[in-house]
Amino acid sequence: MDSATAAAEISPAARLAAAEGLVAIGAQMHAAGWSRATSSNYSVRLSADPLRLLVTASGKHKDRLTTDDFVLIDESGGAVEPDALKSSAETMLHVVLARDAGAGAIVHTHSVWGTLLSDIHGPEGVVTLAGYEMLKALPGIKTHDTAVDIAIFPNTQDIDALAAELSDRLKAGDDAVRYGFLINKHGLYTWADQLDSARACVEALEFLFECEGRRLKL
Ligand SMILES: CSC[C@@H](O)[C@@H](O)C(=O)COP(=O)(O)O
Numbered sequence: 001m002d003s004a005t006a007a008a009e010i011s012p013a014a015r016l017a018a019a020e021g022l023v024a025i026g027a028q029m030h031a032a033g034w035s036r037a038t039s040s041n042y043s044v045r046l047s048a049d050p051l052r053l054l055v056t057a058s059g060k061h062k063d064r065l066t067t068d069d070f071v072l073i074d075e076s077g078g079a080v081e082p083d084a085l086k087s088s089a090e091t092m093l094h095v096v097l098a099r100d101a102g103a104g105a106i107v108h109t110h111s112v113w114g115t116l117l118s119d120i121h122g123p124e125g126v127v128t129l130a131g132y133e134m135l136k137a138l139p140g141i142k143t144h145d146t147a148v149d150i151a152i153f154p155n156t157q158d159i160d161a162l163a164a165e166l167s168d169r170l171k172a173g174d175d176a177v178r179y180g181f182l183i184n185k186h187g188l189y190t191w192a193d194q195l196d197s198a199r200a201c202v203e204a205l206e207f208l209f210e211c212e213g214r215r216l217k218l
């Protein structure tokens with residue numbers, strides 16, 4: 001067995017722990033109203049080199065995930081194991097985030113406030129979140145006295161094209177894709193080194209989207 005093959009072998013215990021964490025995230029995101037009607041996808045990176053990600057299978061209700069509802073994928077977005085379920089339609093976004101942003105866990109949500117804000121600010125291609133204490137829940141932010149740009153990409157069913165555009169912006173060090181990004185009238189992607197930290201990022205960003213949305217309404 002060569003070293004790459006050996007490194008690609010994922011221990012059943014690590015895979016099960018990741019799946020259990022993702023099942024719990026699904027229940028939480030659904031309960032919050034951010035993953036309704038089979039929307040959303042989530043992943044955990046189990047190996048960086050070679051890349052191995054455990055990603056949700058496509059079309060699953062996120063409040064009823066089981067540890068069998070995940071697919072182990074490689075750097076091409078293909079399933080590693082035979083007879084695997086079909087992985088998320090948005091698998092390539094997870095691959096790019098794990099590869100080019102160094103994400104250890106990725107969470108995609110479809111909240112009402114994120115969807116509305118992505119529409120309202122869609123023409124500018126960015127929504128700016130400024131001055132909120134909750135910004136300190138994002139990695140590395142130590143004060144409310146700051147502003148975070150969240151990029152808004154046009155929605156598309158061509159996920160390979162979106163993944164390529166995202167990759168270019170991550171490699172260019174674009175600040176608007178540092179903490180997450182929105183897709184127009186679609187939803188949020190955010191990530192962190194661990195699933196628990198990614199959960200904090202989702203909760204913070206969704207809170208901030210709701211603040212911005214309600215502020216506009218008021
Ligand atoms: C229910 S529509 C949402 C989908 O089109 C997609 O955006 C999504 O988030 C879930 O797709 P999936 O293939 O199940 O990962």
Ligand SMILES: [Zn+2]
Nearest residue numbers: 039040108187
């Ligand atoms: Zn989606």
